[in-house]
Amino acid sequence: MATKAKSSAEVSGGFTGKIGYVMAAAASAVGLGNIWRFPYLCAKYGGGIFLLVYLILVATFGYTLLVSETMIGRMSKKSPIGAYKDLTARRSHSTGSKVFAGVGGWVNALVPFLICPYYCVIGGWITKYFIEYCRNSVKVMANDDYFGGFIGKTAQPEIYFIVFLVLTLAIILLGVQKGVERFSKMMMPALIVLAIVVSIYSCTRPGASVGLKYLFVPNFHEFSMMTVASALGQLFYSLSIAMGIMITYGSYTDDSMDVDQSVGQIEIFDTLIAILAGLMIIPAIFAFSGGDPKVLQSGPSLMFVTLPKVFNSMGLGMAAGIVFFLLVLFAALTSAISLAETCVATLQDELHWSRLKSTLIFAIYAAVIGTCCVFGYSIWSDFTIGGFQILDFLDFITNSIMMPFGAFFTCILVFHFVTVKKMDEEIELASKFKRKKIYNFNVKYLCPIGLAIIFASSVLNAFGIISM
Ligand code: PHE
Numbered sequence: 001m002a003t004k005a006k007s008s009a010e011v012s013g014g015f016t017g018k019i020g021y022v023m024a025a026a027a028s029a030v031g032l033g034n035i036w037r038f039p040y041l042c043a044k045y046g047g048g049i050f051l052l053v054y055l056i057l058v059a060t061f062g063y064t065l066l067v068s069e070t071m072i073g074r075m076s077k078k079s080p081i082g083a084y085k086d087l088t089a090r091r092s093h094s095t096g097s098k099v100f101a102g103v104g105g106w107v108n109a110l111v112p113f114l115i116c117p118y119y120c121v122i123g124g125w126i127t128k129y130f131i132e133y134c135r136n137s138v139k140v141m142a143n144d145d146y147f148g149g150f151i152g153k154t155a156q157p158e159i160y161f162i163v164f165l166v167l168t169l170a171i172i173l174l175g176v177q178k179g180v181e182r183f184s185k186m187m188m189p190a191l192i193v194l195a196i197v198v199s200i201y202s203c204t205r206p207g208a209s210v211g212l213k214y215l216f217v218p219n220f221h222e223f224s225m226m227t228v229a230s231a232l233g234q235l236f237y238s239l240s241i242a243m244g245i246m247i248t249y250g251s252y253t254d255d256s257m258d259v260d261q262s263v264g265q266i267e268i269f270d271t272l273i274a275i276l277a278g279l280m281i282i283p284a285i286f287a288f289s290g291g292d293p294k295v296l297q298s299g300p301s302l303m304f305v306t307l308p309k310v311f312n313s314m315g316l317g318m319a320a321g322i323v324f325f326l327l328v329l330f331a332a333l334t335s336a337i338s339l340a341e342t343c344v345a346t347l348q349d350e351l352h353w354s355r356l357k358s359t360l361i362f363a364i365y366a367a368v369i370g371t372c373c374v375f376g377y378s379i380w381s382d383f384t385i386g387g388f389q390i391l392d393f394l395d396f397i398t399n400s401i402m403m404p405f406g407a408f409f410t411c412i413l414v415f416h417f418v419t420v421k422k423m424d425e426e427i428e429l430a431s432k433f434k435r436k437k438i439y440n441f442n443v444k445y446l447c448p449i450g451l452a453i454i455f456a457s458s459v460l461n462a463f464g465i466i467s468m
Contacts, residue, residue, distance in 0.1 A: 031335030046222025073250025
């Protein structure tokens with residue numbers, strides 16, 4: 001990422017210690033992935049079993065990749081494309097290595113280009129909900145068809161999408177993201193407090209206990225390869241890994257940072273927020289819709305359908321709705337900024353465009369792709385790719401295909417080019433590497449083999465060759 005961000009980081013000497021890195025990484029990590037995406041996937045793929053698989057993956061794949069990416073950045077002091085080139089060249093100059101470096105770097109760098117536009121579409125939905133709560137539409141919004149009616153329109157979702165996109169790009173162009181990030185860090189505790197209040201309310205509704213059971217007690221009959229593939233995709237998405245972002249953040253850190261411990265803190269924080277979002281939404285599906293399988297399976301629309309019902313029944317629903325969507329808006333904005341900044345910086349670094357030109361061209365690109373996503377729910381709803389609507393397709397191709405592929409490359413970069421021995425030494429510069437054995441095993445065997453299997457099954461599933 002970030003020629004500009006890099007130079008400003010250089011001026012300030014990179015992150016000031018561990019706290020800076022943990023805070024920046026957490027600000028990028030906590031966003032719609034935790035609050036919107038985690039609950040709907042969890043509801044869809046069997047509740048407790050999804051949560052269990054997710055937690056196992058966080059502790060294994062998540063941990064390993066977060067450490068690897070941060071260290072790749074720290075050792076090369078470069079953003080993904082440069083980091084791949086640099087670290088492979090330290091070991092070999094063969095054509096094969098150069099191809100490896102090119103593919104690995106670019107797969108990582110391209111993911112944010114595909115995610116950012118549709119992230120802004122959902123950011124637009126959040127903006128709409130925030131405004132509607134300000135207008136006191138609490139009752140109307142609790143209606144089952146409200147959300148479907150909204151995204152089924154053409155102009156409205158498009159306008160909100162453009163508003164969110166322009167806001168994101170204006171912030172990075174004006175160079176005020178530091179201010180916004182600082183502000184949203186202050187809002188984060190408020191978001192957590194409100195989420196706790198709402199979850200306590202949801203969980204104490206009559207009928208909610210069945211939902212709690214659904215969320216926490218794994219039902220092994222619901223397990224399938226799809227559970228693993230979607231939990232893994234969610235893990236990448238939520239922790240902002242396999243898309244170059246953590247490589248960039250790692251490049252701003254210095255050798256004195258305890259990577260092992262910092263990564264642990266990011267994982268725990270991100271996961272707790274996801275579970276909290278699950279606690280707000282999943283018991284409410286059972287309390288307000290009787291655990292209707294159709295609602296459980298509803299996918300991207302889940303939060304927008306379920307939460308308004310909670311707010312409507314809560315008393316002070318208008319205030320709760322306004323504050324909640326405002327806080328989520330900020331969490332989404334900081335994540336969107338980190339996505340857009342990465343894309344703009346890639347254009348600056350690789351094509352040597354100015355910052356203004358990179359931002360404007362990226363804006364046009366994102367507007368076009370985002371518009372296709374918006375229309376995919378209305379006038380183009382008949383158009384599907386492999387059975388997916390446009391937004392879902394972009395989500396699928398990045399999370400289930402490109403990210404496992406990119407993460408696989410990261411593992412090879414570590415164990416073949418950098419070597420685990422060197423990696424361990426570098427990590428130990430700062431502190432004892434407590435999970436060294438686990439890390440070494442994971443990065444050499446568990447992760448590459450697991451990623452290859454998941455990648456292959458997602459591709460075969462997408463082509464209808466196997467059914468997961
Ligand atoms: N991790 C963010 C979320 O959970 C999304 C994101 C992905 C942000 C990639 C930045 C980069 O919403």
